[in-house]
Amino acid sequence: MNFFNSIKEKLRSIDEVVPILVFFEFIYLGIGQAIIWLFLPVNKPAVSLGFAIGVGFAVMSSIQNAMVLGKALTVNTTKRKASGKMILFMLIRIACISGVVVLAVITDFCDPVAVLIGVLAIQLGVYFEPYARKRRKRKLQERMGENQRPAGQPDPPETLDEKKDEE
Numbered sequence: 654m655n656f657f658n659s660i661k662e663k664l665r666s667i668d669e670v671v672p673i674l675v676f677f678e679f680i681y682l683g684i685g686q687a688i689i690w691l692f693l694p695v696n697k698p699a700v701s702l703g704f705a706i707g708v709g710f711a712v713m714s715s716i717q718n719a720m721v722l723g724k725a726l727t728v729n730t731t732k733r734k735a736s737g738k739m740i741l742f743m744l745i746r747i748a749c750i751s752g753v754v755v756l757a758v759i760t761d762f763c764d765p766v767a768v769l770i771g772v773l774a775i776q777l778g779v780y781f782e783p784y785a786r787k788r789r790k791r792k793l794q795e796r797m798g799e800n801q802r803p804a805g806q807p808d809p810p811e812t813l814d815e816k817k818d819e820e
Contacts (some may be wrong), residue, residue: 668719673785674778681774682708703763707771
């Protein structure tokens with residue numbers, strides 16, 4: 654358990670929500686692998702490997718995106734430079750996944766469609782992000798009381814859902 658706690662803490666040091674997003678992406682991997690191995694009449698090893706590669710890429714993209722976003726939004730960074738960093742790393746991620754899909758098509762080592770379906774784990778993380786932020790805010794409120802927050806920590810950013818709830 655110490656190994657998993659250290660990974661969780663390293664992810665949390667990047668951004669508080671990243672461990673939850675990665676958790677949901679691994680849930681997607683588990684459910685997808687179960688469906689592939691139990692129900693689909695396909696080349697199971699190739700599809701399974703492609704799906705795992707896609708989800709792995711999604712996890713790495715989530716972590717890298719949080720790291721780049723954290724670095725791009727520092728006080729000394731201009732808006733143009735921050736946008737440039739985000740676009741550059743987005744293009745790098747697109748080039749990497751495109752390369753893997755092309756390699757899968759050429760060599761047939763895994764199913765390229767399964768790779769793309771695995772990459773959809775990123776979307777799963779995006780859908781659960783507001784839930785994760787609300788859960789984090791609720792836990793902080795329970796620990797510190799309704800009107801207090803931990804010393805030196807800003808309030809968690811509001812989501813559009815929270816703003817609608819207030820209106």
